[in-house]
Amino acid sequence: xxxxxxxxxxxxxxxxxGAAALVLAACGGDGDGGPAVGHGGHDAAASPSASSTAPxxxxxxxxADVAFAKGMIPHHRQAVEMADLAPxxxxxxxxxxxxxxxxxxxxxxxETLSGxxxxxxxxxxxxxxxxxxxxxxxxxxxxxTDEEMSELGKASGEAFDTAFMELMIKHHEGAVEMARxxxxxxxxGPARKMAGExxxxxxxxxxxxxxxxxxx
Numbered sequence: 001x002x003x004x005x006x007x008x009x010x011x012x013x014x015x016x017x018g019a020a021a022l023v024l025a026a027c028g029g030d031g032d033g034g035p036a037v038g039h040g041g042h043d044a045a046a047s048p049s050a051s052s053t054a055p056x057x058x059x060x061x062x063x064a065d066v067a068f069a070k071g072m073i074p075h076h077r078q079a080v081e082m083a084d085l086a087p088x089x090x091x092x093x094x095x096x097x098x099x100x101x102x103x104x105x106x107x108x109x110x111e112t113l114s115g116x117x118x119x120x121x122x123x124x125x126x127x128x129x130x131x132x133x134x135x136x137x138x139x140x141x142x143x144x145t146d147e148e149m150s151e152l153g154k155a156s157g158e159a160f161d162t163a164f165m166e167l168m169i170k171h172h173e174g175a176v177e178m179a180r181x182x183x184x185x186x187x188x189g190p191a192r193k194m195a196g197e198x199x200x201x202x203x204x205x206x207x208x209x210x211x212x213x214x215x216x
Contacts, residue, residue, distance in 0.1 A: 060187050060188065061120060061187055061188035061191070062185075064181070064182060064185035064186045065116075065182070065186045065187060065191045066117070066122055068179075068181070068182040068186060068191055069114075069116050069117050070117065070125055071178055072175070072179075073110055073113050073114060073124065073125050074125050075171075075174065075175055075178065076107075076110045077110060077127065078144060078149075079102055079168070079175075080102065080103050080107060081149070082102075082149070082152065082164065082167065082168060083099035083100070084099075085160070086099030086160075086164065087099070089156045089157070090160055090161055090164065091160070091161055092158075092161045095160075095161045095212070098165075098168075098208065098209065098212075105201060109198075112194070113194075116188070116190070116191065141174030141175075142171040142172065142177075143171070143174065144171065148167060151163065161212075165209040165212060166213070169209050169210065172203075173206065175198055175202050176198065179194075179195035179196070179202075180195070180199065183196060
């Protein structure tokens, strides 16, 4: 009889211990990285925050970014327009290569800038909408006037080479200033990155043109 009672008590103790272990296991998910949700676990707290803030920071832009894109598009278009004159008018192989490099670099940048404006709900500047005299172009430094563009289009040979490089140096200097403004005031990462690339590439081309002009 005593032995039977002892066995009953041992069975009850084992059952109680098992139940306690199950309770602890259920609550222990909050501790060392378990998959618990709703108890302040890391997954429950971190995931919503990461998914909501990462895209927002990637897409953030401001008025300076919009101004940079709207200004650089017509600025680049004019540089490409100038470069398109070189194959038939330039004498120097260096000038023809420089013009080809300008078209190759700035054409795709125009497309990228236009895509940003469209994604931001902004209007892309129309082709030919900019007055070459500089009126209404804001801070778009270095833009050629209609008269300068006309004179360049009439030149050929060595006269074209000299005029092209002198005008393009001025044009590039304006683009570099616009890019520096974007780096200082802009918020959109890809635009700031492009600005840095413009500063580097057009700065190098300015040095190259000065050397070709004998100013090195």
